[in-house]
Amino acid sequence: MTATGHAIIGTIIAAKIGNPALAVPIAIASHIAADALPHWDTATNIAKKGKERVIVESFFDLILGFALSYLLVIFLFPKTDLSYAFLIILVSQSLDWLMVPYRLFDINFPLFRWTYKFQKLFDSSLDAPWGIVTQVILLLLLIVAALKLF
Ligand SMILES: [Zn+2]
Numbered sequence: 443m444t445a446t447g448h449a450i451i452g453t454i455i456a457a458k459i460g461n462p463a464l465a466v467p468i469a470i471a472s473h474i475a476a477d478a479l480p481h482w483d484t485a486t487n488i489a490k491k492g493k494e495r496v497i498v499e500s501f502f503d504l505i506l507g508f509a510l511s512y513l514l515v516i517f518l519f520p521k522t523d524l525s526y527a528f529l530i531i532l533v534s535q536s537l538d539w540l541m542v543p544y545r546l547f548d549i550n551f552p553l554f555r556w557t558y559k560f561q562k563l564f565d566s567s568l569d570a571p572w573g574i575v576t577q578v579i580l581l582l583l584l585i586v587a588a589l590k591l592f
Pocket of ligand 1: 473537561
């Protein structure tokens, strides 16, 4: 899933679960669940696109995720502490943060390599546009559920 998708899920977790002892493991689990949904992300078609383009797109994806999460907190979940939301967002994205040095920058450190291989076990790729549609629908459903059901 895109960094933006993981960030929005992290924001919802932070908004609904104030106890970090619960929110942190749920945020990590959410990464696995979200990546199991067939999705497009900036590394889809990396062989065709090349690493440099993936790095540039991932940077914009990251910024977009922080910006949308900020707007979500301000307008929809105003009782959420911004720094707490930021922390849970980083935890939600953490498996990707740990894989990127190996995947994009060829840093062959065991933890980075292990995280990349671990993610391959559940990551489900689906090219754009449908791989974007799946994410948008999931995120909208989660936001509505967070606003209406809890
Ligand atoms: Zn991932």
